[in-house]
Amino acid sequence: MILASGFFEDLFRGVLQGTPPGAVYALIALGFVLTYKTSGVFNLAFGAQAYISAAMYFKVHSVWGWPKWAALLVSVFVLAPLVGLVLERAIFRHLRTASAVSKLVVTIGLSVALPEIFNWAARFSAVAGRQITGIVPDGAGVYYDPFGIYRFNRDELAMMAVALAGTLLLAALFRFTMMGLSMRAVVESPRMTELSGVNANRVSAFAWALSSTFAGMAGVLIAPRFNSLSSGDYFTLVIIAVAAAATGLLISLPRALLGGLGLGWFIAVFNTFLPGLADDHTWLRPFQENLTPSLPFVVLFAILVLWRAVGRQREASDPLAGVDPPPPALAALERHPKLTMFTRLFGVFFVTVVGLVVWFRADVLWMSLVTKAVIIALIYLSVTVITGMGGQISLCQGTFAAIGGFTVFQMADRFNMSVLAAALIGAALAAVVGALLSLPVLRLGGVWLAIATLAFAFFFDAVMVKFSWVGGGSTALLTGTQVPRPLIGPIDFASDRAFLVLAVVALVVVSVVVIQLREGTIGRTLAALRGSEVAAASIGISAARARIVAFAVSAAIAGLGGALLAMHQQNVNYALNFAPIVALFWLVVVVALGSRTVEGAIQAGAAFALFEPLILQGELLGWIVRGEERLPEFFPLSGNWRLILFGLMAMQFARHPEGLVEHGKRRSATRINGWLEAREARA
Amino acid sequence: MSAPILELREVEAGYGPFRALFGVSLAVGAGEAVALVGANGAGKTTLARVASGLLVPSAGSVHVDGAQIEAGVTAAWRFVRAGVMHAPEGRSVFASLTVEENLALSFQRAFGRAGLAGGLDRAYELFPRLGERRGQIAGTLSGGEQRMLSLARVLVESPRLLIADELSLGLAPMVVDQVFETLSQIRATGTALLIVEQQVGHALELCDRAAVLEHGLITWQGPSNEAGAVLESRLFESGAPH
Ligand SMILES: Nc1ncnc2c1ncn2[C@@H]1O[C@H](COP(=O)(O)OP(=O)(O)OP(=O)(O)O)[C@@H](O)[C@H]1O
Ligand SMILES: [Mg+2]
Numbered sequence A: 001m002i003l004a005s006g007f008f009e010d011l012f013r014g015v016l017q018g019t020p021p022g023a024v025y026a027l028i029a030l031g032f033v034l035t036y037k038t039s040g041v042f043n044l045a046f047g048a049q050a051y052i053s054a055a056m057y058f059k060v061h062s063v064w065g066w067p068k069w070a071a072l073l074v075s076v077f078v079l080a081p082l083v084g085l086v087l088e089r090a091i092f093r094h095l096r097t098a099s100a101v102s103k104l105v106v107t108i109g110l111s112v113a114l115p116e117i118f119n120w121a122a123r124f125s126a127v128a129g130r131q132i133t134g135i136v137p138d139g140a141g142v143y144y145d146p147f148g149i150y151r152f153n154r155d156e157l158a159m160m161a162v163a164l165a166g167t168l169l170l171a172a173l174f175r176f177t178m179m180g181l182s183m184r185a186v187v188e189s190p191r192m193t194e195l196s197g198v199n200a201n202r203v204s205a206f207a208w209a210l211s212s213t214f215a216g217m218a219g220v221l222i223a224p225r226f227n228s229l230s231s232g233d234y235f236t237l238v239i240i241a242v243a244a245a246a247t248g249l250l251i252s253l254p255r256a257l258l259g260g261l262g263l264g265w266f267i268a269v270f271n272t273f274l275p276g277l278a279d280d281h282t283w284l285r286p287f288q289e290n291l292t293p294s295l296p297f298v299v300l301f302a303i304l305v306l307w308r309a310v311g312r313q314r315e316a317s318d319p320l321a322g323v324d325p326p327p328p329a330l331a332a333l334e335r336h337p338k339l340t341m342f343t344r345l346f347g348v349f350f351v352t353v354v355g356l357v358v359w360f361r362a363d364v365l366w367m368s369l370v371t372k373a374v375i376i377a378l379i380y381l382s383v384t385v386i387t388g389m390g391g392q393i394s395l396c397q398g399t400f401a402a403i404g405g406f407t408v409f410q411m412a413d414r415f416n417m418s419v420l421a422a423a424l425i426g427a428a429l430a431a432v433v434g435a436l437l438s439l440p441v442l443r444l445g446g447v448w449l450a451i452a453t454l455a456f457a458f459f460f461d462a463v464m465v466k467f468s469w470v471g472g473g474s475t476a477l478l479t480g481t482q483v484p485r486p487l488i489g490p491i492d493f494a495s496d497r498a499f500l501v502l503a504v505v506a507l508v509v510v511s512v513v514v515i516q517l518r519e520g521t522i523g524r525t526l527a528a529l530r531g532s533e534v535a536a537a538s539i540g541i542s543a544a545r546a547r548i549v550a551f552a553v554s555a556a557i558a559g560l561g562g563a564l565l566a567m568h569q570q571n572v573n574y575a576l577n578f579a580p581i582v583a584l585f586w587l588v589v590v591v592a593l594g595s596r597t598v599e600g601a602i603q604a605g606a607a608f609a610l611f612e613p614l615i616l617q618g619e620l621l622g623w624i625v626r627g628e629e630r631l632p633e634f635f636p637l638s639g640n641w642r643l644i645l646f647g648l649m650a651m652q653f654a655r656h657p658e659g660l661v662e663h664g665k666r667r668s669a670t671r672i673n674g675w676l677e678a679r680e681a682r683a
Numbered sequence B: 001m002s003a004p005i006l007e008l009r010e011v012e013a014g015y016g017p018f019r020a021l022f023g024v025s026l027a028v029g030a031g032e033a034v035a036l037v038g039a040n041g042a043g044k045t046t047l048a049r050v051a052s053g054l055l056v057p058s059a060g061s062v063h064v065d066g067a068q069i070e071a072g073v074t075a076a077w078r079f080v081r082a083g084v085m086h087a088p089e090g091r092s093v094f095a096s097l098t099v100e101e102n103l104a105l106s107f108q109r110a111f112g113r114a115g116l117a118g119g120l121d122r123a124y125e126l127f128p129r130l131g132e133r134r135g136q137i138a139g140t141l142s143g144g145e146q147r148m149l150s151l152a153r154v155l156v157e158s159p160r161l162l163i164a165d166e167l168s169l170g171l172a173p174m175v176v177d178q179v180f181e182t183l184s185q186i187r188a189t190g191t192a193l194l195i196v197e198q199q200v201g202h203a204l205e206l207c208d209r210a211a212v213l214e215h216g217l218i219t220w221q222g223p224s225n226e227a228g229a230v231l232e233s234r235l236f237e238s239g240a241p242h
Helices: A002-039 A046-063 A068-090 A100-121 A154-176 A178-188 A190-195 A200-225 A231-247 A253-280 A282-306 A308-312 A337-361 A364-389 A397-415 A419-441 A446-462 A473-479 A496-519 A521-531 A533-538 A543-569 A580-593 A598-616 A619-624 A640-650 A660-682 B044-051 B076-081 B099-126 B128-132 B143-157 B173-188 B200-206 B224-237
Strands: B006-015 B018-028 B033-038 B059-064 B084-087 B161-165 B192-196 B209-214 B217-223
Touching: A002 A046, A002 A154, A002 A178, A002 A200, A002 A231, A002 A253, A046 A068, A046 A100, A046 A200, A046 A231, A068 A200, A100 A231, A100 A446, A100 A580, A100 A640, A154 A178, A154 A200, A154 A253, A178 A190, A178 A200, A178 B099, A190 A200, A190 B076, A200 A231, A231 A253, A231 A282, A231 A446, A253 A282, A282 A308, A282 A419, A282 A446, A337 A364, A337 A660, A364 A397, A364 A496, A364 A521, A364 A543, A364 A580, A364 A598, A397 A419, A397 A446, A397 A543, A397 A580, A419 A446, A419 A543, A446 A580, A496 A521, A496 A543, A496 A598, A521 A543, A580 A598, A580 A640, A580 A660, A598 A619, A598 A640, A598 A660, B006 B044, B018 B033, B018 B044, B018 B059, B018 B192, B018 B217, B033 B044, B033 B200, B033 B224, B044 B084, B044 B161, B044 B192, B076 B084, B084 B143, B099 B128, B099 B143, B128 B143, B143 B161, B143 B173, B161 B173, B173 B192, B173 B200, B192 B200, B200 B224, B209 B224, B217 B224
Parallel strands: B033 B192, B033 B209, B084 B161, B161 B192
Antiparallel strands: B006 B018, B006 B059, B209 B217
């Protein structure tokens, strides 16, 4: 009996304890559902929007010393809707008929760029240890203890109240008002909404202002829970909240609320009982330490994979999509043969010149940067396979690369194995993991697939890396995850030049593989699936096999690249190279520049590795004006500009899914084609 | 004479680099009924899209009541507010909304909150089938029912000009007759019509004027009772079947 009453008390305390974090998830999930319902955008930038308002609130209240109500007014009711309006006007209005996946990529770009833009514009930088004060007076200091077992403070109560009131108000908005109905209609088909006499632009402007205000409100309410404001924390929160939103298929507000609370309860109860269990069963202990931080991602992954309705949900298509012209073909296919020859020649010439300069003139630093660019380009080819050919977004390419890197480290560290052999094993291992991962996530629609892979990446980040047989454990903390350079007979790749050659050879081999794959059966199948899965299935094309192969090949390429990168830096450097956020940025860079072609991946690799030193540090300009001392004052520029620039470039993805480089190529090709043809006609 | 409700002047339009209309001029006056006929792919649907603001013409202009409606922005809602409604070709319902919500979206704007119930009643009277399924998600309706739904929206509102593209496609013959019956009723109340129809006989019977579209050009315009003969000779010349 005593045990039982203790059990129920523990359970109840767990539930109470889980309610505040549950309310956090619920708030974010509600906002997420609101955005999705009213704009059709799977808005991963929601966290960035929340962050901006929270940071603004901090600035206005704590730095400028304005009263709380004024800070709230400025940050939530002025700045937040303004951000929403600007986003709608500048970006999402033009993307209303774009596919959900392309819109997702745009929001990933935004989530990278927005916080940086704000920090730069408002000269804001988070100060660790200086917490945000909540909106209610003495919010963190006054406690209420309704049941005598767990105390809520005022900030937490405010959060729970807003979550509940928000659900009710928004539900009423959708149920009883014309605006609610119009917003749902615009999401499905802006053109048909207009044919009903409703101004679609005005509706979506309102929708964005509303959801952005909600994001701002959530951001400010949640902020007191963090020790210091960082956009990364908000981003992670959004990923977790997606689990709650998914239980309502992104459209049900009450389910988002319940889902969020339920998630909080589940995690708290789990954490209440796991330590006790682990005391009795010692084998549980390592899991306990690692599982707790990763639990939300495990739940997210489980919901996506096990919740049948999520897999079945398909994008509603615009019945008036027939008004849009068909997407253009790759420039290379339409190009005048002479022009193609000219570009090829120029490409060969350019690469040769760069190669010679690097070979004979570059110092150690530049040799190393170029090598990194080559390896990153190789990794980016893995994105070409999944996104460029398959039209799917995978957000765990960094994890595949990390598997390669860690394998090399472990094999060399434990068994003293040759690193080149270990790299191949790493690639194979990554391929196996990729194939296994693809099995459960394959039947998910495009956006869900992206989120499931992101959940996997976060899971790997939170759990797997901590295991000593993966990340090296405590020894790695002391000495780093050291990886030697390869040695083949007399050739010692410890020399940077030799290693560069090795990297280039690997890049060429992988490029050939990718091109072969694209021209082969798998590539054609994937191309057919891109058009329409249903149509492809009806003529007997099986999606599953091609997709599994694509995932495995892509993971293998990433794994090989990760292994090479680890050898190059002689250290795995997981957090710097392969963390989920880094991999997210990879995707942004590749799709911004071009994910359809091998050149695109190579250009993206070069941009990722060289943009900062070459442009931002002013090397290039310094070389042009002959002398570092003659550079303008503001050099070197902050590396954050890289985030802003590529983030903004990724937004082009929805309008030009082929990438900016490809888009530029087609434009100039059309112009030069016309000119060439006119000349031929005259001759 | 007052300006026509709708006037296209030298309109050129297309999709991306592709051209579908090459300088088309056409006017529909108040209370007039015009049938637009032509072979598959002639550009009829394209013309209807331009005339309702869905597609922005690359050259030429579209005027409603003599005033040009700004091109280059999504402007279809302005046309509707000016009394020009379009029942587009094919499935054209909001698949994720219920039957009633589909109708309410239009009716509430047209009749106001108070008139909403009356509008719904008239729609269900016209198509009792829709009344039986008012709570159903429109995406799960049968093809013919979806067609009825998109028709109910425009027929009940009796706008000043109704542009109807392949109205009868996918409807049972009896329902087709009923739809044309309704069309002639709303015609009698003063609604002008621009009708694109493969069932040329029905359309010509209803309309007083006809225009023939060939390869993106209007090649003949005249009274509809002469159109039959013209069509026959033209189709014969261009070697098309029938
Ligand atoms: N979204 C689009 N992209 C490219 N071309 C298009 C698009 N929509 C239509 N077309 C082309 O424009 C031309 C005119 O098409 P339209 O739909 O106006 O013909 P139509 O006269 O309505 O034919 P039908 O009687 O078959 O309905 C056709 O050649 C068609 O292929
Ligand atoms: Mg047509």
